[in-house]
Amino acid sequence: MSTDNHHHHHPHHSHSRNHAKKAIQTDQAPAAIGPYSQAVHVGPLLFCSGQIALSANPQTPIPESVKDQTLQVLKNIDEVINAAGFKRDQIVKTTIFLVDMADFQAVNEIYGEYFAGLTPPARSTVAVVGLPKGVKVEIEVTAFEAVTK
Numbered sequence: 001m002s003t004d005n006h007h008h009h010h011p012h013h014s015h016s017r018n019h020a021k022k023a024i025q026t027d028q029a030p031a032a033i034g035p036y037s038q039a040v041h042v043g044p045l046l047f048c049s050g051q052i053a054l055s056a057n058p059q060t061p062i063p064e065s066v067k068d069q070t071l072q073v074l075k076n077i078d079e080v081i082n083a084a085g086f087k088r089d090q091i092v093k094t095t096i097f098l099v100d101m102a103d104f105q106a107v108n109e110i111y112g113e114y115f116a117g118l119t120p121p122a123r124s125t126v127a128v129v130g131l132p133k134g135v136k137v138e139i140e141v142t143a144f145e146a147v148t149k
Contacts, residue, residue, distance in 0.1 A: 019042060019043045020042070021040055021041075021042045022040065022041045022042070023037035023038075023039075023040055023041075024037060024038050024039035024040065024041055024046070024080060024083050024084040025037065025038055025083070026038065026079055026080060026082075026083035027056060028056050028079040028082075028083065029051070029056055029076045029079040029080045029083075030051070030052075030054035030055065030056055030058075030076060031058075032049070033132075036049050037049065038080045038083075039080050039081070039083075039084055041084050044144055044145045044146050045142065045143070045144055045145075046081060046084050046086050046090075046142065046143040046144075046145070047142050048077065048080055048081065048140055048141045048142065048143070049140065050095075050097065050138040050139065050140035051073045051076040051077050051080070051138065051139055051140070052069075052073060052131060052132055052133060052135040052137070052138045053068070053069035053070075053072040053073055053076075053135050053137070054072075054076070054133065055072065056076075056079070062133060062134075062135060065106075066103040066106050066107060066136045066137055067106050067107075067109070067110055069135055069136055069137050070106070070107045070110040070111065070137055070139075071110055073137060073138070073139050074110065074111070074114045074139070077091075077139060077141055081141070081143055084143075085145075086143045086145060088114065088115065088118065089118045089119070090143040090144055090145060091115075091121045091141045091142070091143045092121050092122065092142055092143060092144045093121050093122045093123070093141065093142040094121050094122070094123045094124075094139060094140065094141045094142075095123070095124045095125075095126070095139070095140045095141075096111070096123065096124070096125040096126070096137065096138075096139050097126055097127075097128045097131060097137065097138040097139070097140075098125065098126070098127050098128070098136065098137055099127070099128060099129075099130060099131055099135075099136050099137075100127070100136065101127045103136055103137065104125065107137055111139075121141070
């Protein structure tokens with residue numbers, strides 16, 4: 001009976017350790033400008049904060065066009081997920097926030113190129129009244145480490 005108890009405690013210990021919450025921080029993406037982490041890694045999941053078209057260099061102006069903003073957003077996402085040891089084919093869910101649904105086609109084109117050749121993640125796209133810094137687009141992603149193409 002006592003060996004049985006001992007046996008039960010063992011896997012549980014490593015299990016709970018794996019599910020510790022770990023903040024991801026990289027200076028290759030814009031610094032968090034508030035009480036949040038760029039991403040949080042817990043178990044096999046990576047939850048990323050929404051990215052807008054800020055550059056890692058705070059002096060760089062935000063691009064005018066929604067296409068250029070989307071390119072910067074996706075570059076930021078790459079930097080954050082890479083810092084956590086993830087790749088874009090492990091992104092399983094995205095949410096796109098647009099100030100104007102008329103920008104959807106332009107964003108979708110760049111977004112489609114980003115996931116070209118991969119199984120596209122599940123996605124929601126919502127129009128919002130406003131986004132930080134007057135940007136036109138924000139994208140947040142969730143990744144799962146066991147998924148590879």
